[in-house]
Amino acid sequence: MSKSEPTTTVTVTVNGEEYVKETEDRKLLVHFLREDLGLTGTHQGCVVGKCGACTVLHDGTPKKSCMLYAAQIDGDEITTVEGLADIAEAEGNEMETRDGATLHPLQMGFKRNHGLQCGFCTPGFLMTSYALLQENEDPDDDEIRSALSGNICRCTGYNSIVESVEWAAAELAGADDGAGGSDGNEDGAVSTDGGFSTDGAAGGCPCRRDYPTGGDGE
Amino acid sequence: MYPSQFEHVPVDSVDDAVAALQEYEDAELLAGGQSLVPLQKTRFASPDYLVDITGIEELQYVDDAGDAVEVGALASHTQIQRAQPVKDHVYLFSECIGQIADWPVRNQGTFGGTVAEADPSGDYLPVLQILDPEITLVGPDGERTVPFEEFYLGMFTVDMEEGELITRARLPKLTPSSDAAGIGSTYKKHAERSGDYALASVAAIVEVDDAGDVTDARLSVGGVGPLTRPEEAESLVEGTDLDDDVLAEAAAAVREAVLPDEEGPEGDYKEAMAGEFTERALETAYERATESI
Numbered sequence: 001m002s003k004s005e006p007t008t009t010v011t012v013t014v015n016g017e018e019y020v021k022e023t024e025d026r027k028l029l030v031h032f033l034r035e036d037l038g039l040t041g042t043h044q045g046c047v048v049g050k051c052g053a054c055t056v057l058h059d060g061t062p063k064k065s066c067m068l069y070a071a072q073i074d075g076d077e078i079t080t081v082e083g084l085a086d087i088a089e090a091e092g093n094e095m096e097t098r099d100g101a102t103l104h105p106l107q108m109g110f111k112r113n114h115g116l117q118c119g120f121c122t123p124g125f126l127m128t129s130y131a132l133l134q135e136n137e138d139p140d141d142d143e144i145r146s147a148l149s150g151n152i153c154r155c156t157g158y159n160s161i162v163e164s165v166e167w168a169a170a171e172l173a174g175a176d177d178g179a180g181g182s183d184g185n186e187d188g189a190v191s192t193d194g195g196f197s198t199d200g201a202a203g204g205c206p207c208r209r210d211y212p213t214g215g216d217g218e
Numbered sequence: 219m220y221p222s223q224f225e226h227v228p229v230d231s232v233d234d235a236v237a238a239l240q241e242y243e244d245a246e247l248l249a250g251g252q253s254l255v256p257l258q259k260t261r262f263a264s265p266d267y268l269v270d271i272t273g274i275e276e277l278q279y280v281d282d283a284g285d286a287v288e289v290g291a292l293a294s295h296t297q298i299q300r301a302q303p304v305k306d307h308v309y310l311f312s313e314c315i316g317q318i319a320d321w322p323v324r325n326q327g328t329f330g331g332t333v334a335e336a337d338p339s340g341d342y343l344p345v346l347q348i349l350d351p352e353i354t355l356v357g358p359d360g361e362r363t364v365p366f367e368e369f370y371l372g373m374f375t376v377d378m379e380e381g382e383l384i385t386r387a388r389l390p391k392l393t394p395s396s397d398a399a400g401i402g403s404t405y406k407k408h409a410e411r412s413g414d415y416a417l418a419s420v421a422a423i424v425e426v427d428d429a430g431d432v433t434d435a436r437l438s439v440g441g442v443g444p445l446t447r448p449e450e451a452e453s454l455v456e457g458t459d460l461d462d463d464v465l466a467e468a469a470a471a472v473r474e475a476v477l478p479d480e481e482g483p484e485g486d487y488k489e490a491m492a493g494e495f496t497e498r499a500l501e502t503a504y505e506r507a508t509e510s511i
Contacts, residue, residue: 006224006225025225025268026220026221027220028255028259047256047259048260049256049323058325058326061325063322064326066259067251067326068251069255071270072228072251072270128321147321149321149412149413150323151320
């Protein structure tokens with residue numbers, strides 16, 4: 001940074017923690033989060049606002065952090081993927097993996113339902129999905145697809161991502177009957193019961209095996 | 219890529235914005251920034267100063283104003299789309315906004331920024347052309363109001379002087395005129411992928427009488443060359459009950475009226491889509507108009 005570079009001092013609360021930082025005026029929020037705050041969960045993908053990998057919550061609203069300058073968010077509140085588990089804990093709906101990590105039900109949903117492969121786009125999907133479920137706790141398939149249309153995944157395709165969000169919605173609605181809960185799945189295509197996917201025959205992937213949860217929930 | 223260096227100048231009132239535009243040479247207004255920021259990153263825009271008006275709260279509103287719905291220039295697309303007066307009285311606009319880019323972009327993008335940019339493939343333009351709202355601007359010489367028809371001069375070009383900013387628009391409510399029994403409207407967009415700019419888009423408003431005959435039709439086609447008001451197609455459908463023959467004639471008239479920028483098959487395709495989406499838009503608007511009679 002040269003001496004003449006215009007800078008701004010921003011005060012921003014990220015995941016509940018307040019930061020006061022001097023930043024270049026031209027620094028984008030995504031770089032500010034990653035480089036200045038060390039919060040590398042937010043990813044930069046396409047750089048031009050198409051892919052949604054960098055999506056964070058700005059005062060609770062999903063926005064693309066590569067389309068905002070850090071100088072613009074002075075005094076505001078940002079939530080990144082690093083904050084999701086804490087939110088879950090605060091709300092009393094956190095989930096634990098077998099190795100003891102704490103996850104938000106959405107994160108668990110992506111894990112169980114193969115909502116991710118390489119995981120690069122996942123933080124953006126999670127933040128948009130979280131905001132969607134805040135507004136609409138029981139979104140239908142179209143509503144999920146519409147909300148997530150600004151997030152691009154080049155690995156899984158989108159069905160398993162939509163299933164992940166549906167799974168989390170059911171989980172958050174308290175439909176947990178020990179089998180993951182699967183009400184609201186009109187077409188029965190969502191495998192939430194720990195079994196194999198039986199639809200699509202030849203296309204069915206045996207790796208859809210989930211953690212045993214003690215019973216065939218269907 | 220990082221944008222080239224600029225100084226961020228935040229303002230929180232219209233007066234301060236006007237003063238800042240006077241004070242700084244080579245300044246751009248930063249409203250939502252959803253078009254400007256990518257332009258800066260690709261270095262198509264490199265202003266020395268960004269006058270950041272996102273914090274001007276007095277411009278972030280949507281109000282019912284009697285015969286119109288007033289929209290502050292810094293209302294976000296999502297805010298407008300969900301505002302009850304818009305849903306109730308200018309549903310056309312709400313429908314159009316639902317097709318702009320994607321949710322996170324609509325949360326940050328603003329009315330004023332979009333209107334000022336006047337991107338010919340943007341979703342607002344066809345809708346605004348047939349709604350013809352009044353646009354109000356403020357500059358060093360005070361306030362002025364112009365109808366959209368005069369405000370929009372052509373692609374990426376609007377009647378906006380140096381040092382001015384848009385403050386609000388009055389969207390006329392869509393209510394049937396005195397000789398009509400029902401009114402319906404719609405916006406139909408054809409894009410390659412979800413969230414893309416339109417390859418062809420059509421906004422339509424149709425009014426009908428008790429017998430279900432069209433008394434007034436307004437059409438606008440976006441994305442296919444210059445924004446087009448296909449007046450011949452409009453008059454063709456007036457006085458009819460929009461049977462298949464009339465729809466086909468209207469579509470043919472629209473294909474004649476548009477001037478795609480592209481030559482060859484791509485241009486032919488866009489012409490064909492302009493016709494096809496005109497038929498779809500007219501059908502939907504007509505259905506909605508006749509629902510209530």
